Amino acid sequence: MMVINRQAWEKPVSIAPLITFRIAFGLLMFFSTLRFWWRGWVDTVYVSPSFHFTYWGFDWVQPLGKPGMYLIFSIIALSALMIAAGLFYRLAAVLFFICFTYVELIDVTTYLNHYYFISLVAFLMIWLPASRLYSIDVLLKPGSKRQYVPAWTVGVLRFQIAVVYFFAGLAKLNTDWLINAQPMKTWLPAKSHIPFVGEWLYKEWVAYLFSWFGAVYDLFIVFFLLNKRTRIWAYCFVLIFHIATAIFFPGIGLFPYVMIVSSLIFFSGTFHERLLSLLPAKKMSDGLSATYTFTRKKWLYGIMIVYVFLQCIIPFRFLLYPDLLFWNEEGYRFSWRVMLMEKAGAAYFTVKDKTGKQYYEVNNAEFLTPLQEKMMSTQPDMILKYAHFLANTYEKRGIAQPQVFGEVYVTLNGAGSRLFIDSSVNLAAQSFSWKHYNWILPYKTKK
Amino acid sequence: MKRSFVLGTLIVLALTAGTYCSKSGNDGGDKDSGYDKEAMLTNYADQIILPAYTSLQEKVNSFQALANTFLDTRNTTNQQALLDAYKQLHLQYARVEAYNFGPAAAAALDVYVNFNGGLDYNFNTNGELTGFSIDSTTIESNISSGNYNLSLYVRSSFYAQGFAAINYIFFGTNAIAKFDNNTTNRVKYAKDIVTRLKTLVDKVNSDWTAYRTDFISNTKTNVGSPIGNMINNLAYSLDVLKGPRIGWPFGKQSNGIVFPTKVEAYFAGNSSALAQESIRSLKKIFTGNGSGKGITDYLKSLKKEDLANQVTAQFDAVITKLEAVPDPLSATLTAQPAKVEEAYKEIQKLLTLIKTDVASATGVQITFMDNDGD
Numbered sequence: 001m002m003v004i005n006r007q008a009w010e011k012p013v014s015i016a017p018l019i020t021f022r023i024a025f026g027l028l029m030f031f032s033t034l035r036f037w038w039r040g041w042v043d044t045v046y047v048s049p050s051f052h053f054t055y056w057g058f059d060w061v062q063p064l065g066k067p068g069m070y071l072i073f074s075i076i077a078l079s080a081l082m083i084a085a086g087l088f089y090r091l092a093a094v095l096f097f098i099c100f101t102y103v104e105l106i107d108v109t110t111y112l113n114h115y116y117f118i119s120l121v122a123f124l125m126i127w128l129p130a131s132r133l134y135s136i137d138v139l140l141k142p143g144s145k146r147q148y149v150p151a152w153t154v155g156v157l158r159f160q161i162a163v164v165y166f167f168a169g170l171a172k173l174n175t176d177w178l179i180n181a182q183p184m185k186t187w188l189p190a191k192s193h194i195p196f197v198g199e200w201l202y203k204e205w206v207a208y209l210f211s212w213f214g215a216v217y218d219l220f221i222v223f224f225l226l227n228k229r230t231r232i233w234a235y236c237f238v239l240i241f242h243i244a245t246a247i248f249f250p251g252i253g254l255f256p257y258v259m260i261v262s263s264l265i266f267f268s269g270t271f272h273e274r275l276l277s278l279l280p281a282k283k284m285s286d287g288l289s290a291t292y293t294f295t296r297k298k299w300l301y302g303i304m305i306v307y308v309f310l311q312c313i314i315p316f317r318f319l320l321y322p323d324l325l326f327w328n329e330e331g332y333r334f335s336w337r338v339m340l341m342e343k344a345g346a347a348y349f350t351v352k353d354k355t356g357k358q359y360y361e362v363n364n365a366e367f368l369t370p371l372q373e374k375m376m377s378t379q380p381d382m383i384l385k386y387a388h389f390l391a392n393t394y395e396k397r398g399i400a401q402p403q404v405f406g407e408v409y410v411t412l413n414g415a416g417s418r419l420f421i422d423s424s425v426n427l428a429a430q431s432f433s434w435k436h437y438n439w440i441l442p443y444k445t446k447k
Numbered sequence: 448m449k450r451s452f453v454l455g456t457l458i459v460l461a462l463t464a465g466t467y468c469s470k471s472g473n474d475g476g477d478k479d480s481g482y483d484k485e486a487m488l489t490n491y492a493d494q495i496i497l498p499a500y501t502s503l504q505e506k507v508n509s510f511q512a513l514a515n516t517f518l519d520t521r522n523t524t525n526q527q528a529l530l531d532a533y534k535q536l537h538l539q540y541a542r543v544e545a546y547n548f549g550p551a552a553a554a555a556l557d558v559y560v561n562f563n564g565g566l567d568y569n570f571n572t573n574g575e576l577t578g579f580s581i582d583s584t585t586i587e588s589n590i591s592s593g594n595y596n597l598s599l600y601v602r603s604s605f606y607a608q609g610f611a612a613i614n615y616i617f618f619g620t621n622a623i624a625k626f627d628n629n630t631t632n633r634v635k636y637a638k639d640i641v642t643r644l645k646t647l648v649d650k651v652n653s654d655w656t657a658y659r660t661d662f663i664s665n666t667k668t669n670v671g672s673p674i675g676n677m678i679n680n681l682a683y684s685l686d687v688l689k690g691p692r693i694g695w696p697f698g699k700q701s702n703g704i705v706f707p708t709k710v711e712a713y714f715a716g717n718s719s720a721l722a723q724e725s726i727r728s729l730k731k732i733f734t735g736n737g738s739g740k741g742i743t744d745y746l747k748s749l750k751k752e753d754l755a756n757q758v759t760a761q762f763d764a765v766i767t768k769l770e771a772v773p774d775p776l777s778a779t780l781t782a783q784p785a786k787v788e789e790a791y792k793e794i795q796k797l798l799t800l801i802k803t804d805v806a807s808a809t810g811v812q813i814t815f816m817d818n819d820g821d
Contacts, residue, residue, distance in 0.1 A: 041816065044816075045816070110816065112817060112818075186749075186807065186808065186810060187810055189481075189482070189748075189749055189810070190668040190809060190810025190811075191810075192481060192482070192484060192666060193484075193665070193666040193667050199481050201481075202481035202482065202748070250669075251669065251812060251817060251818045252817065252818065253817025253818075254817070255817075342807050342810075343807075344802065344803045344804075344806050344807040345802075345803055346798065346799040346802040346803050348795065358702045359702060359703075360700055360701065360702055361694070361699040361700055362700075363566070363567075363569070363570065363690065363695075363700060365566040365567040365686075366567055366568065366569050370813050370814055371813070371814040371816050374813055374814070409799045409803055410803065411803040411804050411807050414751075414807065414808065416754070416804060417799060417800065417803035417804050
């Protein structure tokens, strides 16, 4: 995808795209944090739940209680503003990355692709010289102004966006999406309240149009954004596509705005210079036309090469697992699979003592929030995590060596609900693994 | 090359659209032509929900009149007449409890009138009131002190009023004799809990007049939307049926240890009848009472006729199995456990269908949180 040619990589280009990106990203993150706070989600997601689905290997990541969580969100909001303003930029970027990623690691329930994207971009931003113009930093230290940066600093952000789109497009190349127009066929009729187009949403061909347009858009938009002649039109498509997504699927949250803002990075340095010249900040931009040079290049290039390599292969890890990806969701996360399937489940657990004579049905609502229960019911690794938690909890309640059994039913893309996992398997005895979980029933088996 | 690619894409898109256009045309337009959700919601409001609330109000009024008669002249004849009226009232409540949104949610009708202990509460907590328990301790202390506030939003307040308290005060063991002690306070408390019930029901009734407009015009399916509310409350009511109403007193959470006194309306002794009425009214909601403007018909318009039929049949299966569970449920739990078990299994199957297939097909969401596809 990228030509690794050191000279092209280091060619000085205008710093302007990085500057716009920094300001827009910082502001968007600031408002996104306020929105999260405003809606009471800090409490409902990170304070009130008594149990969290931590990521495997990250069990040590625990929430900090009410004051602690609000402090963390304050730091996120503040560091986002500092990024936008370019005040103590590197420190702000590090703080933002650490705090944001920490919050995301607390609970798998709230995993969203664009939160992952934000973590990744925040990581990249740490290394990029994005505050060397139009920033408070350069007011404090005018000598640090730079007009040019090595091309790869802009390139790596473009690469990241390309990865999001391209893999999102690849993920749509499946039978359900293209041939059955699922889940669009399910989701669109639920949107019939939308003015003007509402009545059309019951029509099958509209679902096909949405599906195919979405797939083609995701697969190819980056190429048209990269090409100078098509760029402006491609960006119009970016606007249309994401605004439409925001209207049709408001539940998706900030994703459309993140992509609209991020895709600006594809515009030329001249474009961004003109854009930035609209800012009343002459003092922050005037100066020598110096180029930013990295110290410890080898080290940094190493990091970037590994990063790019991982980004290219992680989304493919699902190939290592058998059966239908949408069903077993092994290798599903961190792979830019957005709005791809309609899945719902109902999970009933029974705890038995080691002899199997005593049995206790579990009331999920006692331990999980509705959102946690919904997410757990369709995702095997979360089911396993919960089963282990249940074993612990019931052991504390006096049941010796508890066994945990799950009767879980799942419907995928409108196909009738059926048993999801083997209900005769003691989940408490199953361990976490990168390998395929054999206790997931194959998708084909009709109940 | 790029141009030919664009051209190619456009051709593919046009062909796809064209194929499916003509296909849906051939199928006979009706299938594809959409569904009038506003008409569906209007039907729910005017034919099902509002009449049910009006009837509830009437039954509260006649219950209050008979309660006053009983409190004036406390004898078994008046008590029996009151019990009959109470059963009618509670059965009518079972017909509205699934509308636990809008005005009813704002008034917290469900917790003040018929508290089930909360689904998120551990039923087996030792020494605590859970499920449909009757809190005689708090009620008696309220009566003797004469100092209580029924508007408090706490568990002890929920347990001290509503149907559980009515059960205890009017129909509990030695209910009539207990009025001889501290009569003034006891009569006052009895009147207060009836008045409280009436105030809540009146409020929900009058609030629905204004809410009706919002209800029928909001055809979204997100959280808090009427369609979302109806489906989510179907699932919630089934959860209550599976848990506090049947399963938990039956010992499902407690290694088979039965809690006979924690059944709904323990002293009136019509728990099974209430469960049956509850599931019948849920079926009525699901099918729109056979009006052709129900959730079933919406599913049919989405080409989910099989699902609509499957779920309707499962409702019938649950109704049949529950009808085989005789009252008083408190005795049946231990006398005929097999019958309760059968009903329980069918309830779980129905709950599964509603939570998975029906929720999926109607695009209903359960939380406000951002979501990028399940």
